[in-house]
Amino acid sequence: MGKIASFLTATRGKNGRMDWTDWVSYGYLLMGVLVIFGPVLWLLMSSFKDEAEIQRFPPRFLPYTQETIEVEGYDTPLALYDIVAGEFEGRRLAQIRRVGLVAQMVDPNEPDVRLKVDIADREAIESVGLATENYTELFEKFSFLKFFWNSTFITVVATAITLMVNSMAAFGLSKYQFRGRNVMLMIVVGSLMVPQTVVLVPLFIVTKELGMLNSLWGVIIPAAATPTGVFLLRQYMLTIPDEILDAARMDKASEWKIFWRIILPLSVPAIAVLAILSVIWRWNDFLWPLIVLSENENFTLQLALNSFQGEMTTKWSNLLAMTVLTLLPIACVFFFLQKYIATGIASTGGK
Amino acid sequence: MRVVWLFLMPNVLLFFTFAFVPIFLNFLYAFTSGDQIMLGDRPYAGAANFESLSRCRDYLDPNTCERDIFWRALFNTTWFVALQVGFMVGFSLLTAIVLNRDIRARGFFRSVFFFPVMLSPVVVALIWKWILLRNGLLNAWLIGLGFEGVNWMLESSWAFAWSVFLSVWAHMGFYTLILLAGLQAIPRDVYEAALMDRASAWRTFRRITLPLLAPTMLVVLVLALIKGVQTFDEVYAFTGGGPGSATTLIIQYIYETGFAGSPRLFGLAAAASIILAVVLVVLTAAQFWANRRNIDG
Amino acid sequence: MAGVGLRGVRKSYGAVEVIKGIDLEIAHGEFCVFVGPSGCGKSTLLRMISGLEPITGGDIVIEGEIVNNIAAADRGLAMVFQSYALYPHMTVRQNLSFGLENVGTAKGDIAAKVDAVSKMLQINELLDRRPKDLSGGQRQRVAIGRAVVREPRVFLFDEPLSNLDAELRVDMRGEIGALHKRLGNTMIYVTHDQVEAMTMADKIAVLRSGELEQFGTPLELFNNPTNTFVAGFIGSPKMNFIKGHVDHADRAMLVLATGEKVALPATGFDQKPGQNVTLGIRPNDLQPAPSASLSMVVRSVEQLGTDSYLYGGLEDGTAITIHSPGQTQVTPGEKIHVGAAAASMHLFDTESGNTLRIS
Amino acid sequence: MAGVGLRGVRKSYGAVEVIKGIDLEIAHGEFCVFVGPSGCGKSTLLRMISGLEPITGGDIVIEGEIVNNIAAADRGLAMVFQSYALYPHMTVRQNLSFGLENVGTAKGDIAAKVDAVSKMLQINELLDRRPKDLSGGQRQRVAIGRAVVREPRVFLFDEPLSNLDAELRVDMRGEIGALHKRLGNTMIYVTHDQVEAMTMADKIAVLRSGELEQFGTPLELFNNPTNTFVAGFIGSPKMNFIKGHVDHADRAMLVLATGEKVALPATGFDQKPGQNVTLGIRPNDLQPAPSASLSMVVRSVEQLGTDSYLYGGLEDGTAITIHSPGQTQVTPGEKIHVGAAAASMHLFDTESGNTLRIS
Amino acid sequence: QEIRFMCSGDGVECEVAMRIFERYEAANPGVDVILDKVPYQGLLDTLPIQLAGDTGPDLAFVTDLGGLNPYYLDLAPYVDRKYWEDSYGGTLDWYRVGDDDDGIYGLHTGLTITGAYINRTLFDQAGVAVPSPDADWDTWAAVSREVAEKTGTPFPMAMDRSGHRIAGPAIAYGAKIFDEDGEPILVDEGFKGFVEKFVEWNNDGTMAKDVWGGKGGTAYQDGSKEFINGDLVYYFAGSWQVANFEQQIGDLFDWEVVGSPCGAGGCTGMPGGAGIVGFEQTDHPEIVAELIDLLASEESYAEYSASARTIPTHAAVAAKGVNYEGATPLAAAALNGWAAQVSKLEPIAFAYQGNPNNRAMFNITVQRVTQAVVGELSVDEAMDRMSEDLAAALAESN
Numbered sequence A: 001m002g003k004i005a006s007f008l009t010a011t012r013g014k015n016g017r018m019d020w021t022d023w024v025s026y027g028y029l030l031m032g033v034l035v036i037f038g039p040v041l042w043l044l045m046s047s048f049k050d051e052a053e054i055q056r057f058p059p060r061f062l063p064y065t066q067e068t069i070e071v072e073g074y075d076t077p078l079a080l081y082d083i084v085a086g087e088f089e090g091r092r093l094a095q096i097r098r099v100g101l102v103a104q105m106v107d108p109n110e111p112d113v114r115l116k117v118d119i120a121d122r123e124a125i126e127s128v129g130l131a132t133e134n135y136t137e138l139f140e141k142f143s144f145l146k147f148f149w150n151s152t153f154i155t156v157v158a159t160a161i162t163l164m165v166n167s168m169a170a171f172g173l174s175k176y177q178f179r180g181r182n183v184m185l186m187i188v189v190g191s192l193m194v195p196q197t198v199v200l201v202p203l204f205i206v207t208k209e210l211g212m213l214n215s216l217w218g219v220i221i222p223a224a225a226t227p228t229g230v231f232l233l234r235q236y237m238l239t240i241p242d243e244i245l246d247a248a249r250m251d252k253a254s255e256w257k258i259f260w261r262i263i264l265p266l267s268v269p270a271i272a273v274l275a276i277l278s279v280i281w282r283w284n285d286f287l288w289p290l291i292v293l294s295e296n297e298n299f300t301l302q303l304a305l306n307s308f309q310g311e312m313t314t315k316w317s318n319l320l321a322m323t324v325l326t327l328l329p330i331a332c333v334f335f336f337l338q339k340y341i342a343t344g345i346a347s348t349g350g351k
Numbered sequence B: 001m002r003v004v005w006l007f008l009m010p011n012v013l014l015f016f017t018f019a020f021v022p023i024f025l026n027f028l029y030a031f032t033s034g035d036q037i038m039l040g041d042r043p044y045a046g047a048a049n050f051e052s053l054s055r056c057r058d059y060l061d062p063n064t065c066e067r068d069i070f071w072r073a074l075f076n077t078t079w080f081v082a083l084q085v086g087f088m089v090g091f092s093l094l095t096a097i098v099l100n101r102d103i104r105a106r107g108f109f110r111s112v113f114f115f116p117v118m119l120s121p122v123v124v125a126l127i128w129k130w131i132l133l134r135n136g137l138l139n140a141w142l143i144g145l146g147f148e149g150v151n152w153m154l155e156s157s158w159a160f161a162w163s164v165f166l167s168v169w170a171h172m173g174f175y176t177l178i179l180l181a182g183l184q185a186i187p188r189d190v191y192e193a194a195l196m197d198r199a200s201a202w203r204t205f206r207r208i209t210l211p212l213l214a215p216t217m218l219v220v221l222v223l224a225l226i227k228g229v230q231t232f233d234e235v236y237a238f239t240g241g242g243p244g245s246a247t248t249l250i251i252q253y254i255y256e257t258g259f260a261g262s263p264r265l266f267g268l269a270a271a272a273s274i275i276l277a278v279v280l281v282v283l284t285a286a287q288f289w290a291n292r293r294n295i296d297g
Numbered sequence C, D: 001m002a003g004v005g006l007r008g009v010r011k012s013y014g015a016v017e018v019i020k021g022i023d024l025e026i027a028h029g030e031f032c033v034f035v036g037p038s039g040c041g042k043s044t045l046l047r048m049i050s051g052l053e054p055i056t057g058g059d060i061v062i063e064g065e066i067v068n069n070i071a072a073a074d075r076g077l078a079m080v081f082q083s084y085a086l087y088p089h090m091t092v093r094q095n096l097s098f099g100l101e102n103v104g105t106a107k108g109d110i111a112a113k114v115d116a117v118s119k120m121l122q123i124n125e126l127l128d129r130r131p132k133d134l135s136g137g138q139r140q141r142v143a144i145g146r147a148v149v150r151e152p153r154v155f156l157f158d159e160p161l162s163n164l165d166a167e168l169r170v171d172m173r174g175e176i177g178a179l180h181k182r183l184g185n186t187m188i189y190v191t192h193d194q195v196e197a198m199t200m201a202d203k204i205a206v207l208r209s210g211e212l213e214q215f216g217t218p219l220e221l222f223n224n225p226t227n228t229f230v231a232g233f234i235g236s237p238k239m240n241f242i243k244g245h246v247d248h249a250d251r252a253m254l255v256l257a258t259g260e261k262v263a264l265p266a267t268g269f270d271q272k273p274g275q276n277v278t279l280g281i282r283p284n285d286l287q288p289a290p291s292a293s294l295s296m297v298v299r300s301v302e303q304l305g306t307d308s309y310l311y312g313g314l315e316d317g318t319a320i321t322i323h324s325p326g327q328t329q330v331t332p333g334e335k336i337h338v339g340a341a342a343a344s345m346h347l348f349d350t351e352s353g354n355t356l357r358i359s
Numbered sequence E: 001q002e003i004r005f006m007c008s009g010d011g012v013e014c015e016v017a018m019r020i021f022e023r024y025e026a027a028n029p030g031v032d033v034i035l036d037k038v039p040y041q042g043l044l045d046t047l048p049i050q051l052a053g054d055t056g057p058d059l060a061f062v063t064d065l066g067g068l069n070p071y072y073l074d075l076a077p078y079v080d081r082k083y084w085e086d087s088y089g090g091t092l093d094w095y096r097v098g099d100d101d102d103g104i105y106g107l108h109t110g111l112t113i114t115g116a117y118i119n120r121t122l123f124d125q126a127g128v129a130v131p132s133p134d135a136d137w138d139t140w141a142a143v144s145r146e147v148a149e150k151t152g153t154p155f156p157m158a159m160d161r162s163g164h165r166i167a168g169p170a171i172a173y174g175a176k177i178f179d180e181d182g183e184p185i186l187v188d189e190g191f192k193g194f195v196e197k198f199v200e201w202n203n204d205g206t207m208a209k210d211v212w213g214g215k216g217g218t219a220y221q222d223g224s225k226e227f228i229n230g231d232l233v234y235y236f237a238g239s240w241q242v243a244n245f246e247q248q249i250g251d252l253f254d255w256e257v258v259g260s261p262c263g264a265g266g267c268t269g270m271p272g273g274a275g276i277v278g279f280e281q282t283d284h285p286e287i288v289a290e291l292i293d294l295l296a297s298e299e300s301y302a303e304y305s306a307s308a309r310t311i312p313t314h315a316a317v318a319a320k321g322v323n324y325e326g327a328t329p330l331a332a333a334a335l336n337g338w339a340a341q342v343s344k345l346e347p348i349a350f351a352y353q354g355n356p357n358n359r360a361m362f363n364i365t366v367q368r369v370t371q372a373v374v375g376e377l378s379v380d381e382a383m384d385r386m387s388e389d390l391a392a393a394l395a396e397s398n
């Protein structure tokens, strides 16, 4: 049986030593970093590339920009090239313009002499450089802060409502035996079956009838009662021993108090999960806000983000920068909340 | 036990208004025709939409069906879900277990695995398109290693496989997180007892972890199945359903028929969504049934 | 008057009937102890009184009022759970104050009460720990504290001292007794500890597989058990039971299965000649006496320091325990003669197990 | 030789040191009982031996081998958890057979063993229930069964009988004793029950807040406690302690705080004249004797049926308990005189608490 | 009064239009035109729903010209019909439904024309002459292949994955799109003829198969990336790419507009583009009309075209030519090159673009032709499916 110290269950070699299960675990995790995070990292890099570099084949990991040089007599900086063949081999020249297969170039040290170079003979000098304008443009282009505020408002309020409403329902569905419980549960799970994409139009009609169009509430309220949340929390709450609730009842706790002081704290891991998910859902929502919100002052970041996708062209550089920017807040939220997932009640207060 | 309804009320109200009513309206749409958006403007069509969708000479050959794309999408979705749910649950369970260990830099690793969930589908698709393009990163790599490049996006089976991969990649973190929370809820002393009982790692997993994880597992299975069937955004942005219709999934069909198409055949789309929902209900009920022992703790 | 009454109370889990109709009146201010073998239904009964367990039949009466349909929280009881059921996410202090907060006690009062109770239970140093960082006995004391701090009209204790050491247990017994005196409220107490049962109880209820066997004061039960079950259950070590029959000729003479004869007290029993009876003698009442009629072979000896117990058997194998004060010199294998004073004898009908004493 | 050795073993939780360096050698096949006040570290020590709790310092030795770095599963022990830790999703039968399945026991053997063990524990009727459908005592028996069925080289029992009734407890004591005889393996047993400790143990280890106070056979501890702590802890009710000093003139005369004088036995103690000493007398050794020198006022009386205890105080308030066989007639408030045989006296240095007996 | 203008553009169209609207605001205190810039999908998918629900903007930038007709505000009562008919005669019809509709609904702000670009530098490197403007598809295919081969370029040709794009070449190959009664038929021998060629080219490597073959459904896919990277010799797209190429190709190579190849049906591409319309449900029809009318004035329109780099539809402006501000020589040449193509457009192309069902037909084309390209259907089957799909769509619409 050798090293049973259980790969699948143990929590690190009791005595701080690494055993094989730890090696396997770390190996797996590192592979995860490569496969899962590698592409994300690349996204991050790409957000610092200019449009041409983004479109470039084959793609390069680091963002490069062409080096330029100020040459006397020319208004704009000129691009620098190394000449690798032909007459001027070995020199470093700045290009004035290119006409067909021939480039007109100049040696920065002798600005007056124009040289003609075959375009195949030159090689651009590039260095790693961040196209920060992808980001700065965003702030110039739209009221980024306004959109940020709208997104934040929607996300925070909708998440708060979702957590509250869902956990209440989950409590009801997990800790009470009552007639209609299974029906309710089936309805909850049943409404998962129909994706929002499918009911967009009816949902729009309902929302319109309630006068919530063009208001942030039109985005917040319809999404609040996610069946996913109810289901997720309910299943978690099932694992909380009923005896603790009994104890609270003997302590003359009202049912509300039991919910608030016992069930909620004990469900923190599941609630953290739902909070994270809800934040992401609301923050990334696109289609529904697009229908509900037609006026720019109500726009969310996602709508702004998508406005880089035009009819015929997409401005990837800005879109990626915006993606990264919109990613940051939720990444922070995640990082903050994830530790609560690990606060499971390892040992109950019972025997 | 009246109080229970007080706890349920807010949710029930929201549900009724924003899930039930729309779904009911959607149901009504399924029996109308035309391209008008408002229900009132649409002529009643009886079961015509359902008939149209189900008219096939040979149900195994989509080409013989009146709505061939619907059937292709249905077949694709079946395969897609079977593969995707399997890999998804497997990998997220494995990952959750590893992340549940007392490892160093836990928060960092958790974040890593969760990161893709935060990305919008468009971006997910974009990233992987870059990697898989004819002269993308992967091929550059393969060629560097002396293999031949593959035109991943042009070969039906590869495009399909990568679509599965992509959606697992994008959503695995979600299920991992749920499972992680579920693992945390398993009392530690039960593991200690198993340790004293000399249970091997595998048996501890099989006999302790899995059964005690059952309520959570049900969440994961049900959600994975439902969301799997509903996969759309990222695959659509990735392949557009191609090559041809190789990766056209059912929601894409519904979306293109009813929402983005021209004319907008809401009725047909609604009918397709009802057929889909029926299938899902059956599958979910089966899962609940299989899990019935463990559902109520 | 916070008396508690059980009227034909029943409980079934599916087909399993675990409480089979119990009638019991506990007067206001009485300290009532439930004893009975493991699994006989004591905890279930407590939970039914508390309102946590719905009852299958009968009525539960508190202060003269039928409370069957009153929620647990509104019955005004406090309970110590056998499994503690502490709030795992709260510190000891929070565990103790939760109940008081629920009834809207002022902050200052809560602090004072928690303070007092935690001192009494010797857990005042642990107030900021969570249950998982406590030892078993410490947890148990928190569980007691949680009930005690609320000073309800009825207390329900489910084996509250089982995980405490002897000294602490004596202390706690004293504290609970004092509390009972001070509050004058009704207490229902489940225990397996003979000493607790005998010393704390005003009344003891002996349960056997869901039925009430006897209800009375400790000495009543000890001295006048209604049947072999109660006789065997009350008193430790258990009473010795020796089978025999009443001599056909002499009603006062008992013929044991081993053939030995024992004289019964002249009065007190209503035995009939020839009747199959069981003689009950407590280990403490059996004395080694060279001239006595019963001879036993000692199989094992237990030395408790203050006392010793000799375990052995009669000739026909009937197990016999005898008590000997101090540390004994008897060794296993020895054959000794024992006898008992006629006054200390109990006599039961062998078939029904019921006592033959005229009451 | 499955002996267990602790060599300077320590354990801290953060800044709290709960085991403060314990040295102990338990011989192979020995039945060793750990006793000590609630929270003194007994469970922690068991968990450290089992390997579930990493140790902060020192070595744990099993069969002569340092096992500090050997995983719990590989140490070949079985443990009954104080909190039971049953598998909630398995039936009793599955709970019992899980360990056997893990070591690849044949199906038929498993069934036979589970059968035997469940009969021994009287839970054979409950084999198809899950833990949540069991009573507290039934759960505890399942917990015992789970360990017992595996017949490991070392058993660790953490208060295994605390929730059982007296009769069952006697039975179980017998069964565990028989098991110990049959398997001949080492057993380490935590209990709060004096009777269990005294009757089952080959050796008792008395712990106090993480330190070992005394280690020896039950009677050794009872008769020759090394200090007031052990003297007070072993034996129930607790030994009476009366403060005084040795007469300056007569080494054999003790002057109590109340001014009363008591004669010490001529030999046995190494007291010095004038030394502050504490006299220890067990309740069982104090007899009411009209002529005796100590007078006490009885505050309360406990009637156990077979025995009675009188609680009272000396003139200066020192609490005194005395034992009286049978059912006493003394009532609270009475003033009685008590005395003890010189041979039954213990003498301790008041400052250090250590015994003054010459060993 | 608050006027909401919903807009989405690839470039600066929205901003330029707003610049002109601001003048109106200045002249009419109290009018506040607010730009709601939305993702293109907002215009395409959600605007119709909003309009059907009686919400949405007062005026908007639209591309589904005929499809939204039921919601349009008829500007006729507010504007000079003659001026409009004279200046925008060709495009007014695109916003109308049916023959007896003579409303004035929208101002076609930017005409687009489909057609091809070539990588001129590659031709130069290969030393291959650029075919004459009346060359046919086969010639272009042959030449592109030759250039690609000689220069080691991966793709000779590519065409955007769009029913709109393939329509021009199909018409040039004799597709009639409509029957004698003007009812859409989409498929005929001419259409099928081009599709057969197209499929063949995709499979023999002449066309970059990635573009059509790599997608499904009605998803849009273009080949601009390949072209920008110099991996493509001949790229069939449209006028809207100019700004994009100007920016991203920069100095990499020379590119040129070559328009549409010729066939039996002419040398036509497809017209298209976007316009600004007002909606019936507005509370301020007059202001909306005046705003659009202001933009329609010759002066404003010329300014708009110059700034937004669009091809004018205003007859007079087109005739005078536009001086595109700040454009590089390549881009300016390209834009004027496109303007010159307008005259080559066939009436069928105009009719097709003006048909309210055009979007359905484009979608059907893309979906089915792609299936033929990847081999899910034979060309014949694809054509049959197209006919059936079209019949079904026509049956459903209205």
Ligand SMILES: Nc1ncnc2c1ncn2[C@@H]1O[C@H](COP(=O)(O)OP(=O)(O)OP(=O)(O)O)[C@@H](O)[C@H]1O
Pocket: C132, C133, C134, C135, C136, C137, C138, C163, D013, D016, D018, D036, D037, D038, D039, D040, D041, D042, D043, D044, D045, D082
């Ligand atoms: N995580 C922890 N942090 C701090 N102290 C702890 C922690 N866990 C246990 N303790 C303390 O360690 C001491 C020893 O606990 P242990 O469970 O070993 O006691 P015990 O002797 O078994 O007591 P009992 O008889 O009550 O079961 C206790 O005082 C307890 O409060």
Ligand SMILES: Nc1ncnc2c1ncn2[C@@H]1O[C@H](COP(=O)(O)OP(=O)(O)OP(=O)(O)O)[C@@H](O)[C@H]1O
Pocket: C013, C016, C018, C036, C037, C038, C039, C040, C041, C042, C043, C044, C045, C082, D132, D133, D134, D135, D136, D137, D138, D163
């Ligand atoms: N859900 C259930 N289904 C069937 N039987 C049950 C269920 N719950 C409890 N029981 C049985 O009911 C009986 C009474 O249980 P209870 O807990 O009241 O016993 P108890 O007297 O408290 O025992 P202990 O002294 O061991 O705690 C037990 O035999 C138990 O096995």
Ligand SMILES: O=P(O)(O)OC[C@H](O)CO
Pocket: E063, E112, E161, E162, E163, E164, E165, E220, E271, E272, E273, E274, E362
């Ligand atoms: O197929 P699309 O989406 O490129 O449509 C083109 C537009 O109609 C051009 O105006």
Ligand SMILES: [Mg+2]
Pocket: C042, C043, C044, C082, C158, D135, D136, D137
């Ligand atoms: Mg119980």
Ligand SMILES: [Mg+2]
Pocket: C135, C136, C137, D042, D043, D044, D082, D158
């Ligand atoms: Mg303990």
